[in-house]
Amino acid sequence: MQIRTSLGIAWIAGLALITIALGQTPKGGPRQMAARTIPVPATVSPQIQQLIAAPLSPTWNVIPKTAEGWKQQVQEAAEAAIKTLPALRQELHVKVEPRTIDGVKAYMVTPENIPPENRNRLLVHVHGGCYVNGPGEAATGEAIMMAGFGHFRILSVDYRMPPDFPYPAALDDAITVWKAAQKMANPKNMAIFGSSAGGALTLSMVLRAKQDHLPLPAAIAPGTPMADLTNAGDTFQTNAMLDNVLVAPDASCDKRAALYAKGHDLKDPLLSPVYGDMHGFPPTILTSGTRDLLLSSTVRVHRRLRQAGVEASLQVFEGMAHGQYGRDVKAPETKEAFEEIARFFDKHLGK
């Protein structure tokens, strides 16, 4: 690839500029990377070191061949997750109660102590799981953490999922709950949040609310959003096999997302919100990690929001793979991540 003599400036390492300035044609293009060993960083807490040191998710590329096979895999993961929830609720002094909201299943997640400024506030949570995992209460963990660390009441949507219910069932359910929640709190006192598929749904809910002329929330917190199902971002390549949660593109998570999209155009902004029009979005805080396969998706959404003039804040955690800021309640970084989002909500939500 030819490098043209540009106005590029050698104000940093800069010495490559010699070659360019002399009009030579250095070879470039794709980067060839040799095999290597990447150590566990010492710059994170012991808890996060343990998460980073964990082997690749054993099912990252285990793809069931049938709908029944998927359901069984999802069920096994859900049962394992549900076993951890009582201790988490106890640790954070949070209770979780099932609700049905205009026909949609949900959970009301309530902290023991709600400070006065949060009494009239309500958050809506859309969970992750690549649109297929986390049925029932299995994926309430993130809502429990936000309730416990942020002291907010939270309505967590147990939206319908593939294989039985593809797009737009999840989004329809989330919007049904969003509409119903207007009767429970003033939208100026409300925020929407969620990670991974839940981060994408958070963004899609705002796009859809704009389309349908519904009230918008006062703030949103999409965590490491699955904002581009076409896998266009650079970190889908650079962080592949380094991120031990999602691990690589075109693996299990993408197959699950494909069950959700079910043939719809993956560039539809309601499926890949990075392609949506973000003008008029509420203030947004995004969270990711340096090893996150979706770091590019996260920073690209951040940039799109800024280009649209939206107040948008980005937090990127050292060394973390996809969603690891919500994986160990004992890690100081977990508390930090949720408290940072809580502060952002406190700044932007009415009382």
Added chain:
Amino acid sequence: MQIRTSLGIAWIAGLALITIALGQTPKGGPRQMAARTIPVPATVSPQIQQLIAAPLSPTWNVIPKTAEGWKQQVQEAAEAAIKTLPALRQELHVKVEPRTIDGVKAYMVTPENIPPENRNRLLVHVHGGCYVNGPGEAATGEAIMMAGFGHFRILSVDYRMPPDFPYPAALDDAITVWKAAQKMANPKNMAIFGSSAGGALTLSMVLRAKQDHLPLPAAIAPGTPMADLTNAGDTFQTNAMLDNVLVAPDASCDKRAALYAKGHDLKDPLLSPVYGDMHGFPPTILTSGTRDLLLSSTVRVHRRLRQAGVEASLQVFEGMAHGQYGRDVKAPETKEAFEEIARFFDKHLGK
């Protein structure tokens, strides 16, 4: 490594939890990465694609054996950079005039149009170049871009550098200019900015100003700061050989930084400001890229600032290696990066 059953929650991909919940002992630790080819991302402008596609800096690991050898290498790079400056100044309608400020060499960088709100404002610029490169006007490019895109008057410090002048000469010179600049503008109307070594110097200047009870600037913008000369961050490993500017740790840039440190403890906060006490810092905007060898240094500083209660904003550009947001004036991302910093300054500086 044993992974203990924690309160970690399976709310994302989550299937790894099955293994953990069953009390098994999966193998973990350092990540083994196979050889691979990383393509140039399509998610950035053609100009940035070209920068990303460029081969590794030809001198990334060329280490002169003598002081004279270093001076020659620095001089060649400076001459190449200086050749590009007239076109850059013309493109951005900026003039650059040498000054001597209390014995320290500097450049006054002035845009053709200064809007009324910026007439009483002044920025101080500390350039990059791993503490050794960028003598004279060679490293004024970043200041020219900020003047051109942000329409601020800028005093760019041509600080003394190794091999002749190790630490703390650069910091001393920068602080001398900072003190003298108080006579030119109200510190409430002033900001300090710079990238790479200049990003570290920006942070060190604030640490030093705190120590010496000098006025602090109203805002700072450290770009991809060399904030940890011990190379403790994760992206020193994960982005090694992917970042085509700095390329890898323990190469040329680190050897230059060692000429600056000259045996001083690398954990001294005035050399590695990530270890400094950031309480009382002014609002800070940090800039990096997903391929930046110093992405970890950038996000770790961001986190330290937030932990100290400082208003701190992070922008991470898709696909960019170290400092590539300031390498091509024609790239839309370049304009965006500098305009984002300018907006941040406009928000926080007095008039």
